[in-house]
Amino acid sequence: MSYVSEVLEKVQRRNPHEPEFFQAVQEVLESLEPVVERHPEFVKAGILDRIVEPERQIIFQVPWVDDNGRVQVNRGFRVQFNSTIGPYKGGLRLHPSVYIGIIKFLGFEQIFKNSLTGLPIGGAKGGSDFDPKGKSDMEVMRFCQSFMNELYRHIGADIDVPAGDIGVGGREIGFMYGQYRKLTQLYEGVLTGKGLTWGGSLARTEATGYGLCYFVDEMIKDKGKSFKGATVVVSGSGNVSIYAVQKVHQLGGKVVAVSDSNGYVHDPNGINFDTLQQLKEVERKRIKEYVKIHPGATYTEGCSGIWTIKCDIALPCATQNEIDEASAQALVKNGCWAVGEGANMPSTPEAVKVFLQNKVLFGPAKAANAGGVATSALEMSQNSMRYSWTFEEVDAKLKQIMVNIYKNASKAANEYGYQDNLVAGANIAGFMKVADAMLAQGIV
Numbered sequence: 245m246s247y248v249s250e251v252l253e254k255v256q257r258r259n260p261h262e263p264e265f266f267q268a269v270q271e272v273l274e275s276l277e278p279v280v281e282r283h284p285e286f287v288k289a290g291i292l293d294r295i296v297e298p299e300r301q302i303i304f305q306v307p308w309v310d311d312n313g314r315v316q317v318n319r320g321f322r323v324q325f326n327s328t329i330g331p332y333k334g335g336l337r338l339h340p341s342v343y344i345g346i347i348k349f350l351g352f353e354q355i356f357k358n359s360l361t362g363l364p365i366g367g368a369k370g371g372s373d374f375d376p377k378g379k380s381d382m383e384v385m386r387f388c389q390s391f392m393n394e395l396y397r398h399i400g401a402d403i404d405v406p407a408g409d410i411g412v413g414g415r416e417i418g419f420m421y422g423q424y425r426k427l428t429q430l431y432e433g434v435l436t437g438k439g440l441t442w443g444g445s446l447a448r449t450e451a452t453g454y455g456l457c458y459f460v461d462e463m464i465k466d467k468g469k470s471f472k473g474a475t476v477v478v479s480g481s482g483n484v485s486i487y488a489v490q491k492v493h494q495l496g497g498k499v500v501a502v503s504d505s506n507g508y509v510h511d512p513n514g515i516n517f518d519t520l521q522q523l524k525e526v527e528r529k530r531i532k533e534y535v536k537i538h539p540g541a542t543y544t545e546g547c548s549g550i551w552t553i554k555c556d557i558a559l560p561c562a563t564q565n566e567i568d569e570a571s572a573q574a575l576v577k578n579g580c581w582a583v584g585e586g587a588n589m590p591s592t593p594e595a596v597k598v599f600l601q602n603k604v605l606f607g608p609a610k611a612a613n614a615g616g617v618a619t620s621a622l623e624m625s626q627n628s629m630r631y632s633w634t635f636e637e638v639d640a641k642l643k644q645i646m647v648n649i650y651k652n653a654s655k656a657a658n659e660y661g662y663q664d665n666l667v668a669g670a671n672i673a674g675f676m677k678v679a680d681a682m683l684a685q686g687i688v
């Protein structure tokens with residue numbers, strides 16, 4: 245049995261009932277086979293055994309009182325996966341589907357993504373099964389404060405720096421930061437995605453969506469293609485999707501569909517960015533409201549139908565496993581020639597196979613959506629300097645980082661016999677840096 249198979253077998257045995265975590269580990273480890281063959285020192289130092297085991301997992305109670313005076317109890321998580329190349333870094337997700345397996349899958353992916361950015365950040369993830377949907381601002385505040393009442397013991401500007409993810413945007417980061425400051429008397433860059441008047445970075449809000457487009461732009465340019473005149477489908481209508489829509493339009497493409505967990509909107513004239521932003525960021529409404537403002541658009545219940553819309557480029561930006569094999573086949577059949585993953589692990593392994601077999605240019609999440617965390621790391625730098633860069637400065641750094649990620653992933657793929665396979669390339673490029681650092685630092 246190969247070293248990789250041995251470790252995979254152990255991961256499956258020791259983490260039962262966590263299919264998303266196993267899926268993420270399997271995808272990375274299988275692509276590392278040729279790396280491990282070429283580097284027996286990684287086997288000797290048990291690098292794979294160590295990298296699949298979180299350094300620390302914290303699970304805690306989050307009690308809070310709703311607007312009717314009733315006590316509610318949620319479960320909070322922080323998984324500090326790997327801190328070899330920098331302080332733990334990764335978002336917080338608030339969604340009813342959250343359990344330890346989801347947080348571990350996201351934390352594991354974060355190790356490699358953060359390494360790919362070229363910045364000094366380790367991997368972590370956290371969150372809760374709290375559902376912010378339909379809650380009042382005061383309920384969200386009480387939840388966030390209670391969540392921080394425990395989390396603050398485990399984080400710090402040089403220890404672990406959480407950020408946003410599904411269900412956590414500027415409002416939630418604000419409530420959490422306020423509570424952290426109150427509890428610790430520290431004014432430090434302990435969270436990223438902060439407001440601009442209290443330590444946030446310009447372009448952080450836009451960063452994941454913009455970064456995704458910069459990555460895809462570089463990937464398709466390498467094959468002589470461009471966004472100009474391309475029809476694009478973007479799933480979701482949250483932080484990542486909104487700014488992906490804006491950047492696609494700036495680059496000359498046309499986004500014709502967006503969605504939420506209830507359904508999708510198809511607007512053949514192109515999704516109107518201002519309406520989208522107003523509805524989702526300001527009014528926090530459902531996406532179906534869009535068609536009231538743009539009668540030329542149609543709304544369809546159910547989210548997977550979005551992948552049957554004819555497009556050149558698909559940008560899944562909602563959630564994990566949202567594109568299955570059938571959806572991938574529908575995309576290919578309709579002529580889709582590029583996919584960039586804005587969400588984490590949005591394509592099932594079967595879907596990825598369909599894309600690769602059909603020579604669809606495929607930008608995997610780890611590489612393609614790393615712009616968010618990269619800009620979070622730039623926010624940390626600015627906090628340390630007590631200084632802030634202009635929007636243009638941050639955006640230029642983000643763009644350069646995304647171009648470098650593409651180049652490094654592409655180079656690693658070719659070096660290890662995976663010509664044009666950026667899934668393997670991103671895994672290898674991200675892994676090498678962490679593995680070398682783990683070797684250098686000994687068994688700790």
Ligand code: NDP
Pocket residue numbers: 408409410411412452480481482483484485503504505506547561562563564586587588613614616617
């Ligand atoms: P938001 O909460 O802002 O938006 C999420 C969007 O996806 C909403 O439109 C939501 O619809 C939809 N969605 C969520 N869960 C599901 C589901 N189970 N089925 C269908 N649709 C769903 O989150 P973000 O935009 O921040 O994150 C989106 C993805 O991008 C996630 O995978 C996240 O991990 C990833 N990501 C985010 C980064 C960031 O900087 N924000 C950085 C890197 C990756 P609804 O409102 O109906 O729930």
